[in-house]
Amino acid sequence: MNTVIDPVRKAHAVAPPAAAPRLSWFEECDANSIALVGGKCASLGELIHAGVNVPPGFALTTHGTRAFLAESGIDAEVASMLAGVDPKDTNAVEAVSARIRALIEAQPFSASLEDEIAEGYRRLSVRCCMPGVPVAVRSSATAEDLPDASFAGQQDTYLWIRGADEVLHHIRRCISSLYTGRAIAYRANRGFANEQVAIAVGVQKMANSYTAGVMFTVHPANGDRSVIVIDSNFGFGESVVSGEVTPDHFVVNKVTLDIIDRTISRKELCYTVDLKEQRSRAIEVPHERQTVQSLIDDEITELAWMGKQIERHYGRPMDIEWAVDKDLPSGGNVFILQARPETVWSTRSKPVEGPRGSAMDYIVSSLLVGKRIE
Numbered sequence: 001m002n003t004v005i006d007p008v009r010k011a012h013a014v015a016p017p018a019a020a021p022r023l024s025w026f027e028e029c030d031a032n033s034i035a036l037v038g039g040k041c042a043s044l045g046e047l048i049h050a051g052v053n054v055p056p057g058f059a060l061t062t063h064g065t066r067a068f069l070a071e072s073g074i075d076a077e078v079a080s081m082l083a084g085v086d087p088k089d090t091n092a093v094e095a096v097s098a099r100i101r102a103l104i105e106a107q108p109f110s111a112s113l114e115d116e117i118a119e120g121y122r123r124l125s126v127r128c129c130m131p132g133v134p135v136a137v138r139s140s141a142t143a144e145d146l147p148d149a150s151f152a153g154q155q156d157t158y159l160w161i162r163g164a165d166e167v168l169h170h171i172r173r174c175i176s177s178l179y180t181g182r183a184i185a186y187r188a189n190r191g192f193a194n195e196q197v198a199i200a201v202g203v204q205k206m207a208n209s210y211t212a213g214v215m216f217t218v219h220p221a222n223g224d225r226s227v228i229v230i231d232s233n234f235g236f237g238e239s240v241v242s243g244e245v246t247p248d249h250f251v252v253n254k255v256t257l258d259i260i261d262r263t264i265s266r267k268e269l270c271y272t273v274d275l276k277e278q279r280s281r282a283i284e285v286p287h288e289r290q291t292v293q294s295l296i297d298d299e300i301t302e303l304a305w306m307g308k309q310i311e312r313h314y315g316r317p318m319d320i321e322w323a324v325d326k327d328l329p330s331g332g333n334v335f336i337l338q339a340r341p342e343t344v345w346s347t348r349s350k351p352v353e354g355p356r357g358s359a360m361d362y363i364v365s366s367l368l369v370g371k372r373i374e
Contacts, residue, residue, distance in 0.1 A: 020112060022064035023120050026057050026204075036061050038140030038200040043339055050313040052306060052336050056127055057135065057204030058120045062112065062142060065175050072107045077135055078179065079195065081342055087188035094181040104176035109168060117171065118164040121203060132162045134206040134273070136337075139174040142198045158204055159236060159280040160273050167203060192340045207335050208273070210326035211294045212237035213247055216342060217254070217307045218317035223345035226318065227260070228252045228304045232294045234285060235270030237321055237337070244282075245269050248294045252304040259300055266290045302334050310339050317342040 029037050039046070041059040048054050049263055069075040083095050109117065127135040138157045156177035158170040177183070178199040186196055213232035218225050231240050231247040239245045245268065251261035267285050273308025274281045295303075303322055311318050321337040 002251060020061060020063040022061055022067060023116055024059050024061050026054065026059070026202075029059070034142055035198075036063065036200070037202075038062065038142050038198070039340065040138055040140035040338055041200055041202045042140075044202065044204070046313075047336055047339060048190065050309065050347050052310060053202060053332070053334060055205040055207055055335050055337070057124060057202055059140060060117060060171055060201045060203070062198035062200045064116075065201065068107075068109055068113060068175065069104075071110050072112075074103060074107055077103065082184070084157050085184070087185045090185070093184050097179050097181040097184060100179040101176040103174050104179070105169075105293075107172070109172075114168060117168060117203075121164050121167050124203065124205065128205050134160045134208075134278070135167065136202075136204045136206050137161050137174055138202040138204065138338075139168040139177050140200045140202050141178060142200075159238065159271075160278065162278050171203070172198070173200045175199055187270070204337075207323040207325045207337065208327045209236050209323040210234065211299070212321075212323035212337075213240040213294075213306050215303055215320040215322055216317070217311040217320070218342055218345050219251070220342075220344070223348065225345075228254050228307045229304055230295070230300060233267050233270055234294050235272040235283075236280060237323060238271045238280065239267075239269055239282070241321070250295070250300050252300060254304070254308060257301050257304050257308075262293075264291060264293050270342065295324070298330075299334060306334070307335060310336070314339075316343065317346040319343075 024033070024037055024041075026041060026044045027048050030049055030141055031046045033042040033045060036042075038058040044054055046058070056301050068073070069078070074152055078100050081100055085092055085096050087093060108114070119302055121133075121135070124135070125131055131230050136157060136159050156174050158173065161170050172179050178197070187193070200336060211232050211234055213230065214237065216229045216230075219227050228251075230250040230252065232343075233239050233245050233247045234345055240247045246265040247263075247267065248265055249263040250256065253260050267290055269282055271280050271282050273279070308320065314372070318339050319342045320339045323335050323337055325333040325335060327333075
């Protein structure tokens with residue numbers, strides 16, 4: 001596949017040094033670790049250094065995934081399969097994708113790498129004081145969260161995974177998801193050659209979410225930067241991210257942290273853990289709870305404050321996933337699961353003015369009536 005690579009983008013895909021670790025804990029990562037742990041895990045490490053509440057975890061680094069592919073000879077086989085594929089031929093891309101994914105998922109890890117991953121999982125379980133701690137296994141590609149390209153959602157995430165064998169299995173599935181038909185075509189269309197994008201895999205303690213969702217530090221509908229927008233539903237955030245439900249919707253003034261608009265939707269579906277099967281599954285929300293506000297106002301304010309700090313740390317509007325853990329006491333149970341640059345409005349050369357009745361109007365009217373703005 002002939003692809004022109006932008007030299008700036010190519011810099012993001014530089015391979016880590018040969019002596020790089022195969023496993024890396026999130027707190028060992030920061031914004032400079034993209035080549036080693038991918039955009040998602042680097043962002044989690046950066047959030048920890050910024051003082052944000054993040055569930056603990058570790059990454060199988062790009063060095064580790066490259067070792068897995070190279071030791072088995074899969075890397076050469078994958079390159080051969082992709083060499084003659086036209087990215088515009090959807091059927092051909094999907095056929096090659098299926099063969100590559102099956103090949104990767106059937107390949108066992110070497111004994112040394114398997115032991116290293118299993119030991120990382122054991123240490124995480126000890127750290128969380130929970131044998132066989134449930135984890136989210138998340139792909140983290142090196143070009144995933146660049147400011148000028150939204151690769152988010154191109155690879156896979158698996159929730160509520162327990163036990164070393166299941167973790168190993170789902171890590172392989174995440175590695176193989178670098179080669180979905182959609183991901184192969186998207187990279188080609190954006191000027192990224194397949195060999196220029198590596199993948200790491202994050203293994204992160206699963207937040208046992210009472211409520212979860214997404215937050216934007218710019219209004220996703222109109223680009224108003226004076227507000228923070230929060231969408232939420234009961235259970236895990238999967239129902240919100242996938243669009244399976246119409247979530248509760250809150251607009252918060254970024255200066256005062258007052259809730260200036262709220263829409264409580266009928267939420268008929270949520271994802272939670274099936275304790276018998278120990279996996280995430282969709283359930284029907286009890287009828288009497290479907291129109292209940294899924295976040296209390298104090299949690300909305302705390303989330304908005306966190307969003308404001310994250311935006312300040314990164315210096316740009318952000319797209320954030322969060323959860324409220326029902327196993328922990330109020331005051332320390334709101335977690336940030338990931339944060340990435342917002343890629344629609346933040347790329348505009350001039351910020352869009354808020355519409356009439358926006359947060360800026362709210363601030364002015366508050367000043368006129370003598371309301372204190374902190």
